[in-house]
Amino acid sequence: MSTTKSIPAQQSGEKSTSGENLLEVEDLQVHFPIRQGIVFQRQIGAVRAVDGVSFQVKPGESLGLVGESGCGKSTTGRAVTRLLEPTGGTVRFDGEDITHKKVASMRAARQNLQMIFQDPYSSLNPRHTVGTIIETPMKLNGINPEQGHKKRAQELLEIVGLNPEHYNRYPNEFSGGQRQRIGIARALALKPKLIVADEPVSALDVSIQAQVVNLLQDLQREFGLAFLFIAHDLAVVRHFSERVAVMYLGKIVEIADRETLYSRPQHPYTHALLSAVPEVDPDGADNRERIRLTGDVPSPINPPSGCRFRTRCWKAQDICASEEPPLVQLIGSADGHQAACHFPEVKQVVAPEEIPAAPASAAE
């Protein structure tokens, strides 16, 4: 599995220009208040969607963010692009603190910080032509390309593999995959350094999904883009991102480079996620280990004490309820591999017998 080598090699050019991180997120919190009362609304609690998340993205690097729905991965993405106001913590982009920047000055920062949205049907204005959609970010930011807005938009259409003559068409004339390409062209219009891609391929068919993943990869190589790639499809994330962070209930439970994370996961949740992915190989299906998590993600309004995963964890003991495990690097694990667990795995994922069965699968 000496596969990661080729991609970092191609990006070493970008990386060497600045050794520091492009995006630094520290202890990010996003809480949504719950209010009660008609005239005098008082806050009775908060949905702690993101509760202390820290990570860094280097220039030209792609960080994957995976987790179940409701774990806060999209909220994290939106807080990073400041579509949501962070409750606490800091977001530093390109050496600048953008956590609580004013709207006007944020606009300048967003030139380098763009987003691709999940649903290609609702993220494009149906009343605007493709040309308008792609030109608007340039006009709003006062960017006047030499060749003019129209030429630049057509150029972008060509870059994302669409016919430049479709400049005057409306989004409804395009299929899902093509619309997603328009969304990508719009994100590229400002020549950003970082793109937050929130489930960019999950609404697409498998064959089209591969086209879009390849396109994003080409763009990443060509323009040295950094990505925060949010997805719930573990295979796609592994394919696209050099480093992967696993989120559970508003926190990162494990972060590592993809080889380490997928072959030697330490957190039981990562383990369970990986074992739940259905594999195409019809023969391999029987002898793979299966960990079946029971129940759903607990409510982020009132998360469990201590380790948040303990309510579904087959290893949970008393300490898990009383003490929250810190996200730390274990002795002997790969560089940059951090996990937040009191009882981390230190085994290969391919050794099936050694892993204790989940209560769910044992009951069957």
Place this chain on the structure above:
Amino acid sequence: MAIELSPQSVDVNPASSFLEVRDLRVHFPTEDGLVKSVDGVSFSLEKGKTLGIVGESGSGKSVTSLSLLGLHKGSRARVSGEVWLDGEELVGMTEAQMRALRGQKVSMIFQDPLSALHPFFTVGSQIAEAYRVHHKASKKEAHERAVEMLKRVGIPQPERRAKDYPHQFSGGMRQRAMIAMSLVCDPELLIADEPTTALDVTVQAQILDLIRDLQEEFGSAVIIITHDLGVVAEISDDILVMYGGRRIEYGSVHDVLKAPEHPYTWGLLQSMPHLGGDVSQRLNPIPGSPPSLINLPSGCAFNPRCAFKDQVADGRCLSERPELLPVLDSDKHIAACHLTGDAKAEIRSASARGTK
């Protein structure tokens, strides 16, 4: 093109299998022309077995399943062909006859549980209603049955949750409630239309396990419609690959996934990233997009997206529609492609050398 078959003209030739679909066609007349959503699909299914139907959006998977339930009756759709379920022909049935079967003998799990459940009624009452339609049961008995079903599909505190409304359930629980509703009358044929597409992998694994367990328990036949080949590999016995409303490959899961015979199936398999795959390798997508069902390309419907059409002599791919032919003398595995067996073997070994 559509042959309108009245119930009388149906050849009385009951099927040997539990479910047998013969030459099913579902056409929709529209302003732009006739949409041939399903065009001559045949398959059979035994009790206790699972069939996976795979294809892109617009390939006719869902329309096939809806027509099995007779849900196109009364619409403008033209349905023809034969559907034999346990000795009865369904296409020619009246709506009243069909209604007696629905839920009782055939039932369906829909893709989006939030829109398939009624927001105004409690989950328990919706499940109980399905039971009372088919059984002479008091409200109390039906409610008890609903609670029992909710318990069976693994919903904690079923007595309390039966009184909840759908919006109070999470995505996975709603899907479980849907499954409980479709299983409340112990159907012999269960059709699951993308039952896990909207769910997370962990919940998906739970739901697939649940469907498998319930199938073992009740011995029902299951049709699972999905575009995820991983799900099919996990749960199905047979697999039917559809493209442009037609069958292009049909066989056992092992045969089709291990030795796919149609370039479209190769494409589907190659375009998916695998957990153990080589990350430096680019994905190999199928170029282009699915065809219009009004004007299918002439010849093989897949030809505009096929990389191998040049390898067939005389441009037959463009002019002649390939027949579904058995592969390697096995009558279980059929595929519709003009490529010869030798040519396919060569392409497959070449791509194996190239990718691995």
